[in-house]
Amino acid sequence: MIDGILAGLYTVMLPTNLMMVVIGCFVGTFIGMLPGLGPISAIALMIPITYGLEPSSGMILMAGVYYGAVFGGSTSSILINAPGCSSTVVTAFDGYPMAQKGQAGKALALAAYSSFTGGTLSAIMLLIAAPALAKVSLSFQSTDYFALMLVGLSAVAAFAGKGQVLKAWMMTILGLILATVGIDKGIGVPRFTFGLTDLLDGFSFLLLAMATFALGETLMGILKPADTSATEQSSITDLGSMKVTKEEFKELAPVSIRSSILGFFVGVLPGAGATIAAFLSYGLERNIAPKDKREEFGKGSMRGLVAPESANNAASSGSFVPLLTLGIPGSGTTAIMLGALISYGVQPGPRLYIDNPEIFWSVIISMYVGNIVLMVLNLPLIPYISKLLAVPRTVLLPMIIFFSITGVYLVSFNTMDVFIMIAVAVIAIFLRLASFPLAPLLLGFILGGLMEENLRRSLMLSDGSLSFLWERPITLGFSLTAVLVIVAPILLTLFNKYRNRPLKMQESN
Amino acid sequence: MKLNSASLLCRDRVGGLIFLIFCLTYGYQTSLIPSYPGDAFAPFTARTLPWMLTSAGVLFSLLLIVMAQPEEKSDATLDFDWRLLITFILLMTAYGFGLTWVGFILATSLFLLAGFWVLGERRKSVLFGASFPFVTAFWLLLTKGLDIYLEPGYLFLSL
Incomplete structure (x- = not known):
């Protein structure tokens, strides 16, 4: 393990890779700041660039972008009440009221310190948890993997939000359906290609990620009317002091530590991710806060800002645990990273820890370096970076579209990909308008191939019987978890309906 | 119900x-x-x-x-600017054709110029400054810096 850590440290400390972390954090911060564009889009935009790099450098760049985007999202949440991504929605609850009170500088500094604490604690936990889990997962067989993927996909759907579980399932199925297009890997039969040679290789993962997120989100920005930016300007130009007093530090440190630990464990769960971690920690802190402090929540409470910021950062690290050790992404963002790793020819999973320890460890170590970069370089530069928010959308939107299209075109040099991308982006817009979540689609698409492969092996071994789902204890455990995750939301809905019925009857009487 | x-x-x-x-x-x-x-x-x-x-x-x-x-x-849906979106989709489609027929620099510059204009940008410095010079610099980075070969447009090839 020590050898691996040293190899990772050596890889990260290479000047090129250090530069990747710095560039990643800056670019991520900028893209994350743009309202509507989240970490998924930021990473999708980076993929074409990483194709020319070593796998470890590419992953380091993407990890930096991920961190930067989450941090950038917090900045726009605090300054203009427009979260760059869903995980920083909670940050706006108290961050924006603080900015309105003239404490934008302090809010930004607190966000950076909390992110740093979250990042540091989760990096330490990752250092312990990831190798342990990687060792356990070495004993996994294809049946376990298949059941585990079921858990991952069902968890993503279950955590999709109220009223969206069914739609998230449909999107997961759509993702899996899209993954079946092209030559079947087992027998070599073309499927759903309609005689088109362009479809023999299946859909490009980059194209799908770019069209549904980077391009789709930008086109949504065009579709929605422009926001008035008068209030934005006043917040940006007047940040106020960034100083945090000793008393405030003493009060907030336990909040940050608690939220980081909670955030990490929520992040490790497949499907849960940074958004749920942020909401949970905010709720937890509000519940355990003294009464006078509790009333401040939603009106500019520092606890209400520190808790989600620590949690979302810790959860971002936590979500790397299932990706690196099991090869199962827990969120849309890590799903994109999995896709990128597969494109490099690297198969994440337990073997990654053994075959490519430099990638495994360099990603973990680069996360910590990324945190330091965010803290030391980005925080002092925030007043200047935030000025970028003032770049008019008339210039910004066409530029992002240009980068999205060029990103796909420069990989294949095939204009057909551009047209497919436009078509997919248009479909994505309608899906967004109908409130269908798109992250499960991406997750289904990326896991589709692996899932079919493992299902094939499992069914071959069990001679077509589904008994493989309960024959091995590990598989049985995963299968039961998947069933529980699928059934729980339905049971909860029925339970709530049953509980509310007497109330409604009383009201009608 | x-x-x-x-x-x-x-x-x-x-x-x-x-x-x-x-x-x-x-x-x-x-x-x-x-x-x-x-x-x-x-x-x-x-x-x-x-x-x-x-x-x-x-x-x-x-x-x-x-x-x-x-x-x-x-x-909310009534406030959506569908016309603008359709214009952009058409612009992107034209850009796709342009990449093949007139080449990267001209197609991209014209796409950006038109995109800025459609979104309401009227300052000449932005319209022309953020399109042609930016795209030329990007093209130089790709072809000279990263050694990526970008095919000239069919129209220029046939000349």
Whole structure:
């Protein structure tokens, strides 16, 4: 393990890779700041660039972008009440009221310190948890993997939000359906290609990620009317002091530590991710806060800002645990990273820890370096970076579209990909308008191939019987978890309906 | 719940219906996947997963159709700028053709110029400064810096 850590440290400390972390954090911060564009889009935009790099450098760049985007999202949440991504929605609850009170500088500094604490604690936990889990997962067989993927996909759907579980399932199925297009890997039969040679290789993962997120989100920005930016300007130009007093530090440190630990464990769960971690920690802190402090929540409470910021950062690290050790992404963002790793020819999973320890460890170590970069370089530069928010959308939107299209075109040099991308982006817009979540689609698409492969092996071994789902204890455990995750939301809905019925009857009487 | 045309044709129900049709078409296409002799006895074929997905897709879309709740009336959709979006889609499509016919620099510069203009940018310094010089610099970075070969447009090749 020590050898691996040293190899990772050596890889990260290479000047090129250090530069990747710095560039990643800056670019991520900028893209994350743009309202509507989240970490998924930021990473999708980076993929074409990483194709020319070593796998470890590419992953380091993407990890930096991920961190930067989450941090950038917090900045726009605090300054203009427009979260760059869903995980920083909670940050706006108290961050924006603080900015309105003239404490934008302090809010930004607190966000950076909390992110740093979250990042540091989760990096330490990752250092312990990831190798342990990687060792356990070495004993996994294809049946376990298949059941585990079921858990991952069902968890993503279950955590999709109220009223969206069914739609998230449909999107997961759509993702899996899209993954079946092209030559079947087992027998070599073309499927759903309609005689088109362009479809023999299946859909490009980059194209799908770019069209549904980077391009789709930008086109949504065009579709929605422009926001008035008068209030934005006043917040940006007047940040106020960034100083945090000793008393405030003493009060907030336990909040940050608690939220980081909670955030990490929520992040490790497949499907849960940074958004749920942020909401949970905010709720937890509000519940355990003294009464006078509790009333401040939603009106500019520092606890209400520190808790989600620590949690979302810790959860971002936590979500790397299932990706690196099991090869199962827990969120849309890590799903994109999995896709990128597969494109490099690297198969994440337990073997990654053994075959490519430099990638495994360099990603973990680069996360910590990324945190330091965010803290030391980005925080002092925030007043200047935030000025970028003032770049008019008339210039910004066409530029992002240009980068999205060029990103796909420069990989294949095939204009057909551009047209497919436009078509997919248009479909994505309608899906967004109908409130269908798109992250499960991406997750289904990326896991589709692996899932079919493992299902094939499992069914071959069990001679077509589904008994493989309960024959091995590990598989049985995963299968039961998947069933529980699928059934729980339905049971909860029925339970709530049953509980509310007497109330409604009383009201009608 | 009262049933009327609005609640029958709510957004979720229409979405579910479209997905159902899509899944049925997918199912039909699955039946067209060529099979090999002996496939009937094989525990897993190229059709196995697609059949499973068709069944799951049909089940979920039927559930959505049955369980869909009519949405509350909102004016939000009326505020959407569909004309602008369609203009941009046409612009992007033209850009796709332009990449083949007039080459990277001209197509990209014209796309950006038109994009800025359509979104309401009228300052000449921005219109021309952020298009041609920016794209030329980007092209130089790609071709000279990263050694990526970008094919000239067909129109220039034929000259």
